[in-house]
Amino acid sequence: MYLRSMRQPNYIEVQRYFMERNWPAFRGWGLSAILPWDQSSLWQPDPQSEQKVIVNPKRWEGLERPGIVPDRFYPNEQWIYHPSSHGVIPTSLGKAFLRWNQPRIAFLAGKEEHFTEKSHQFACGEVLRKTVVMVNDSRSTALFHYRLNGDWGWEQKREVKVQPGRIARVSYTCRLPNDPGKYTITFEATDEQARKYRDTFTVHVRPRLAPGKIEVDLYDPANTTAKLFDRLGIVYRKITTTSSQPHHDILVIGREAIDLKTSLPWLKNGNYRRVLILEQRSEVLQNRLGFRIQEYAVRHAFIRTPDHPVLKGLDDAWFSHWRGSATLLPPYLPDAETDNPHWFWCGFRNTRVWRAGNVGTVASVLIEKPSTGNFMPLLDCGFDLQYSPLLEYDDSAGTILFSQLDITGSSASEPAAATVLIRM
Incomplete structure (x- = not known):
């Protein structure tokens, strides 16, 4: 099976x-000797080649020698076992x-200080900073001649020499178009042995979205969300206690504003038409609000409810590889990687998967989709898509939107995150 x-x-x-x-x-990190261990998945029978049993013409030779001699060679999906090199093709x-897996490779990568990051969303007219990585694990010096071409009219050419066993990372910058849209940067190169290399990178240029006449009440004891609202131009009135009277129809509960003892009258009395709860920590979601959660730090989320006003007109690219590093969780687990890590989840001590780094994270602490209640997941993510970083609860008193998207406190400004926040 x-x-x-x-x-x-x-x-x-x-x-x-x-x-x-x-x-x-x-x-790109210099790891050049890797055993894939999945060679059975690398090849498949060639549908254009006749798959037949081949009789071994030398089956009667050397019968007195030790060892076995096959009478027939049978077709096999693995190239190393197939009787003919023409009977299989790569998957x-x-x-x-x-x-x-070639001795020499070249590709488009992320920023110089973190070449594995994959941020792709930028504001109109912003300057993009990325790198080209060239790996030479051959025994001779490589001379790469390459050209970068942006389909909006930008171009750059360079020549780079890479010594045997070395890696070159070359930075490049370009100013993106002033018009929103989807653009492509193409990398094409040849080396002194006439080998060709090609890679592409898709850039999404997002419009600068103004908040309009949004006015909200904000409960934000840590003042983290208020700083973000100030930068985005969102008008708010801070409420300092849980018993404060409402001034607007919308209440925003800021990042990490709820602890295990915080009174939450807004979720019961219906004084607000809409309540938006931004990122909260695991223990609050689980032990105060009653959700099952998971700490994943996912870099992709998928739209579940495309007609919802928050998501209408957006696609999945808006929710992948956000810029900077999220800060809701530490980047690494506290224990050394000597065994499967453990944590307490829903009152039980369980093993959990490893994770490393917060670069590009879209959501760190995820809510498992509730099996009961009037909840509607707007986004899906995680294993089996059973988690939602954007979950709406609706009743006769109004709606509550639970957003675990890493919008607040990121180390870099993400246009997609700002747009989604204003829409929420």
Whole structure:
């Protein structure tokens, strides 16, 4: 059953997706000797080739020698076992390995200080800063001639020499168009041996969204959300106690504003038409609000309710690889990686998966979709898509929007996050 599942197209496509996004990073860090261990998924029978049993013409030779001699060679999905090199072709995963497992590779990467970051959303007219990475694990000096081309009319050419066993990271900058849209940067290179290299990077240029005439009440003891509102031009009136009277129809509860003892009368008395609760910590969501949660630090979320006013007109690209590093969780788990980490979840001591780094995170602490109650997930993410970083609760008194998106406190300004916040 396991071997059959490994040959399923969807399984191989997941492997390819993972490999194409991680193998260049491994190589860029200088890790050049890696055993994939999935060679059975790298090849498949060639539908254009006749798959037949081949009789061994030398089956009667050397019979007195030790060892066995096969009478026939049978078709096999693994290239190393197949009787003919023409009987198999690479799968999509195999093609990815043929590209990224060469002695020399070159690709478009992130910023110079963190080349594995994949931020792709920028404001109109903003300056983009990224790098080109060239890896030379061959035994001779490589001379790369490359050209960068942006489809809005930008171009750059360079020549880079990379010594054997070395890696070159070359920064480039360009000013993005003033018009919102989807643009592509293309990288094309040749080396002194006439080998060709090509890569592309998609840039989403977002419009600068004005908040309009939004006026809200804000409960923000830590003053973290207020700083963000000031920067975005959102008009608010701070309320300092949980018993303060409402001044507007919308209440925003700021990041980490709720603790295990905070009174929450706004969630019961219906004084506000809409309540927006921004990022809260795990213990509050679980032990104060009663949700099941998970600490994932995901870099992709997927739109579940496309017609909702917050999400209408957006696509999944808005919720992937946000800029900077999230700060709701520490970047690494506290224990050394010697065994499966443990934590207390829903009153039980459980193992959990490892995670490392907060760069590009869209949501750190996730709410598991409730199985009861009038909840509607607006976004899906995580294992089996069973978590939602944006969850709406609706009743006759109004709506409550739970947003665990890493909007507040990020180390960099993300245009998509600002747009989603204003829409909320």
